[in-house]
Amino acid sequence: MTASNGDDWTGNLDEIPRAAYKGGTMNRREILHTLAALTGAAALPRRGLAEVVPFPGNSAQGAKTPTQDTPNLVTLFDYEAAFPQRVEKMAYDYISGGAGDEISLRRNHIAYEGIRLKPRVLRDVSRIDTSVELFGQKLNYPILLAPTAYHRLVHPEGELATARGAGAAGATMVVSSFATTAIEDVGKAATGTLWFQLYVQPDRGFTKDLVQRAESAGCKALCITVDTPVAGTRNREMRDRFQLPRNLSMENLRALGEKVRQHRDYKEGFGEDIYSVVLDPSLTWDGIEWIRSFAKVPILLKGILSPEDARLAVEHGASGVIVSNHGARDLDTVPGTTEALPGVVEAVEGRIPVLVDGGIRRGTDVVKALALGARAVQIGRPYLWGLSVAGSEGVRRICEILVTELRAAMALCGRPTLASIDRTVLWPEKPAIPRKEEGPGSSGGRRPGAGG
Numbered sequence: 001m002t003a004s005n006g007d008d009w010t011g012n013l014d015e016i017p018r019a020a021y022k023g024g025t026m027n028r029r030e031i032l033h034t035l036a037a038l039t040g041a042a043a044l045p046r047r048g049l050a051e052v053v054p055f056p057g058n059s060a061q062g063a064k065t066p067t068q069d070t071p072n073l074v075t076l077f078d079y080e081a082a083f084p085q086r087v088e089k090m091a092y093d094y095i096s097g098g099a100g101d102e103i104s105l106r107r108n109h110i111a112y113e114g115i116r117l118k119p120r121v122l123r124d125v126s127r128i129d130t131s132v133e134l135f136g137q138k139l140n141y142p143i144l145l146a147p148t149a150y151h152r153l154v155h156p157e158g159e160l161a162t163a164r165g166a167g168a169a170g171a172t173m174v175v176s177s178f179a180t181t182a183i184e185d186v187g188k189a190a191t192g193t194l195w196f197q198l199y200v201q202p203d204r205g206f207t208k209d210l211v212q213r214a215e216s217a218g219c220k221a222l223c224i225t226v227d228t229p230v231a232g233t234r235n236r237e238m239r240d241r242f243q244l245p246r247n248l249s250m251e252n253l254r255a256l257g258e259k260v261r262q263h264r265d266y267k268e269g270f271g272e273d274i275y276s277v278v279l280d281p282s283l284t285w286d287g288i289e290w291i292r293s294f295a296k297v298p299i300l301l302k303g304i305l306s307p308e309d310a311r312l313a314v315e316h317g318a319s320g321v322i323v324s325n326h327g328a329r330d331l332d333t334v335p336g337t338t339e340a341l342p343g344v345v346e347a348v349e350g351r352i353p354v355l356v357d358g359g360i361r362r363g364t365d366v367v368k369a370l371a372l373g374a375r376a377v378q379i380g381r382p383y384l385w386g387l388s389v390a391g392s393e394g395v396r397r398i399c400e401i402l403v404t405e406l407r408a409a410m411a412l413c414g415r416p417t418l419a420s421i422d423r424t425v426l427w428p429e430k431p432a433i434p435r436k437e438e439g440p441g442s443s444g445g446r447r448p449g450a451g452g
């Protein structure tokens with residue numbers, strides 16, 4: 001991949017060692033169990049899928065907060081390692097998995113590992129400002145909680161706990177159309193900013209109602225997911241015969257009746273056909289224009305990877321785009337989102353903000369995404385790991401860890417504001433200033449034919 005100034009800023013991804021779980025004798029889940037044991041997270045009790053009792057760590061009786069119980073969980077990866085202890089295998093696979101052979105899933109994060117940073121020194125970093133403005137909304141930091149379905153799979157308080165955790169952390173939460181709590185209830189529980197993620201429904205009257213319900217519940221932007229006309233091939237879910245536990249449902253879609261259960265319900269026969277009852281495969285750009293005609297809030301298109309689609313998004317009046325491969329859950333072998341980001345940024349030419357998600361696990365990843373032109377990033381799985389370990393407090397803690405890492409990375413790179421983060425914070429593959437011995441006229445002794 002090449003930056004616009006011609007410098008390669010990534011390492012060769014193929015040279016990066018594959019994660020230990022790929023091709024090793026242990027599968028990823030087994031490795032996470034081992035890691036959990038090492039971090040002390042193995043002592044955490046496991047909960048059943050369908051359990052709906054109050055979570056002990058969140059009780060009002062002055063119980064110790066779960067983070068006091070889990071002082072060893074200091075990175076997002078520590079929470080990932082603790083996660084398998086907290087949920088049933090079916091939920092674990094549903095959340096952790098990706099499409100097909102999970103090639104894009106691995107690539108999402110590995111692509112960040114391949115990018116190196118170039119710190120600058122002796123710059124005043126005594127104040128770090130992570131704030132950013134998006135659509136007239138002031139965000140404390142450029143990290144949002146991406147929409148994810150079914151929070152009550154991992155915690156009995158589900159989306160309510162996520163909303164409280166996000167509020168406590170000062171983070172914006174994007175609520176999924178497939179939430180297991182109705183948007184009205186999330187709106188009441190939320191103390192911070194909410195956005196809503198829309199899966200356009202085949203029933204357009206219902207879709208319009210849903211958008212208006214989200215707006216009435218206080219959602220300040222609409223993310224229309226455009227990368228999922230049909231559901232991805234997720235083999236882990238097929239093998240597990242994934243099914244949403246009977247005591248949970250997609251509360252926002254309740255009025256559509258029992259048929260919505262067939263979505264991703266492998267026990268009910270999903271998997272034999274590519275279409276889903278709750279996704280509209282006929283959606284086109286006209287549909288986006290139609291939603292724009294009545295929506296009162298800014299509309300972002302989530303799931304843009306190609307520069308061509310990014311240009312069309314601008315032409316069709318989107319307020320923003322989110323570079324996303326849906327956490328690599330839809331189409332396998334697409335690039336890691338970091339790889340797609342520069343092309344989209346170039347295509348929109350600064351006319352609308354570009355956000356990105358997928359594989360962001362470290363503050364340094366956030367710096368890299370911003371350096372490549374993203375205005376903000378979203379995280380998906382990490383806050384679900386936090387939610388499973390410690391409810392709302394776990395969500396808050398995930399945000400806190402990432403923001404603290406971001407602040408440290410900004411200070412250590414000599415970039416005290418988001419505006420000061422640009423491509424020059426990325427280490428160029430080729431030295432930007434040619435070394436003396438390699439300059440014009442020098443024999444250098446390394447170029448072919450130059451040796452003597």
Ligand SMILES: Cc1cc2nc3c(=O)[nH]c(=O)nc-3n(C[C@H](O)[C@H](O)[C@H](O)COP(=O)(O)O)c2cc1C
Pocket residue numbers: 094095096108146147148149176177178197225302324325326327328329357358359360378379380381382
């Ligand atoms: C369990 C799970 C459920 C998801 N549900 C939705 C959803 O309902 N709507 C949507 O637009 N994206 C959904 N996504 C994709 C996320 O919004 C986001 O693009 C992705 O998780 C980012 O990658 P990350 O998990 O590596 O951070 C889901 C992702 C996961 C892991």
